[in-house]
Amino acid sequence: MTSRIGFLPDVPPLYDELTAREQLQYAGGIRDLPAETTRERASALLDRFDLTDDADRRLGEYSRGMRKRVGLVQILLHDPDVVFLDEPTSGLDPRSARTMRRVIEDLADDETTVFLSSHLLTVVEALADRVGVIQDGRLVTEGPLDAVKREAQRGGESGGLESAFLEMTNDRSE
Numbered sequence: 001m002t003s004r005i006g007f008l009p010d011v012p013p014l015y016d017e018l019t020a021r022e023q024l025q026y027a028g029g030i031r032d033l034p035a036e037t038t039r040e041r042a043s044a045l046l047d048r049f050d051l052t053d054d055a056d057r058r059l060g061e062y063s064r065g066m067r068k069r070v071g072l073v074q075i076l077l078h079d080p081d082v083v084f085l086d087e088p089t090s091g092l093d094p095r096s097a098r099t100m101r102r103v104i105e106d107l108a109d110d111e112t113t114v115f116l117s118s119h120l121l122t123v124v125e126a127l128a129d130r131v132g133v134i135q136d137g138r139l140v141t142e143g144p145l146d147a148v149k150r151e152a153q154r155g156g157e158s159g160g161l162e163s164a165f166l167e168m169t170n171d172r173s174e
Helices: 020-030 035-048 064-076 094-109 121-127 145-154 161-170
Strands: 005-008 082-086 113-117 130-135 138-144
Touching: 005 064, 020 035, 020 064, 035 064, 064 082, 064 094, 094 113, 094 121, 113 121, 121 161, 130 145, 130 161, 138 145, 138 161, 145 161
Parallel strands: 005 082, 082 113
Antiparallel strands: 130 138
């Protein structure tokens, strides 16, 4: 089952003493990917995330955003069917955040199921077709994005997902 899943936490688990290329070879080995497949996929993904020029530097020298991108490459290496992304644009510069959003869109277009966890509701609104609102560890609502926004409008809020979130969690936070 884990061969079908990829998970990117807010802080990716990377070995500071390895280079990005070594980290990806290690990750491919854990996933039992053939070495050549790992090299080919890693090369293509490093290029896609503008990491090729830095791929032979130690990860301990990378910025937070660069580490996040290497973490994403690592979880995409085995071409998972389902990915879980925790705060995927957090710590990224605007260019990298745009790349991340495009990758998420591409994954969804390729019929990869993407679970996105984020406090940046504008990102969620731009990318999600279904949303769930969680407060204090409890699911407050879940459904198609438009339906969740309509539910909040019945409560008097108008506007986007942020307004919907505030309406749905207002009474529960006090």
